[in-house]
């Protein structure tokens with residue numbers, strides 16, 4: 249008897265554009281403007297290094313993403329080979345579980361099309377001040393009762409194999425995130441500290457401490473919890489210090505992130521392109537070449553979408 253073909257999924261990264269109607273796409277510059285951040289929101293990001301409480305998803309979209317995430321946390325799911333990194337528990341301690349994976353956009357359709365969600369694209373354009381490309385996405389999921397920490401860090405400390413530093417992170421809650429279930433914390437203003445050492449992302453929350461000045465240690469007293477409702481996002485600067493504590497509550501805490509960079513950022517791989525620190529599983533671009541092509545798609549071009557309205561938009565610069 250002939251065995252049935254294994255149930256395989258295709259690499260969704262090979263699609264150069266959005267593929268379904270889960271995230272309706274604006275058909276005019278005016279429609280795009282309904283997603284724009286205000287002058288005050290852009291100014292808040294510039295001063296403090298973050299902006300929270302931006303509505304990104306509706307209930308239907310959250311439901312679809314949640315269902316697909318449920319499939320992907322099973323290490324035997326189809327398409328797992330397309331992830332750049334996949335850790336069922338990055339902490340390696342079964343009492344402190346942190347599911348963390350990069351590359352879901354290549355594995356499941358809602359995560360693919362989320363990248364072209366106008367409610368994300370428009371604010372991202374305003375906070376970067378430039379047309380931009382996908383760097384990668386991320387999943388961070390903490391189970392109820394024994395969810396682990398994400399150690400204090402600056403995102404760019406993992407990304408020095410790309411330059412210049414013209415990057416942005418969008419963190420999107422798939423559950424309400426509160427201090428009880430391990431929401432993120434920010435240190436406002438820390439985007440002005442300059443680049444600090446890279447530390448392991450899981451396990452020791454305070455590993456960064458020995459790299460800080462006494463003044464920076466004091467500024468941790470001003471840290472703020474980033475409590476968000478499911479479907480809301482927070483955006484942060486690539487040097488903003490952030491992390492999240494354990495989840496000992498009865499509620500899980502799931503999030504998905506989109507990391508983007510300005511069009512024109514180049515590869516800074518020191519080794520000719522294969523084993524740069526932090527870059528191992530990522531689609532390879534030789535040192536000195538602009539990051540682009542199939543796996544770093546251009547997500548937003550202002551002149552094309554906004555035309556004459558481009559000049560009316562509050563931008564970071």
Ligand SMILES: O=C(O)CCC(=O)C(=O)O
Pocket residue numbers: 388398403417419430431432490491492503505
């Ligand atoms: O989800 C978390 O707790 C941390 C996320 C994170 O490190 C980030 O947004 O860069």
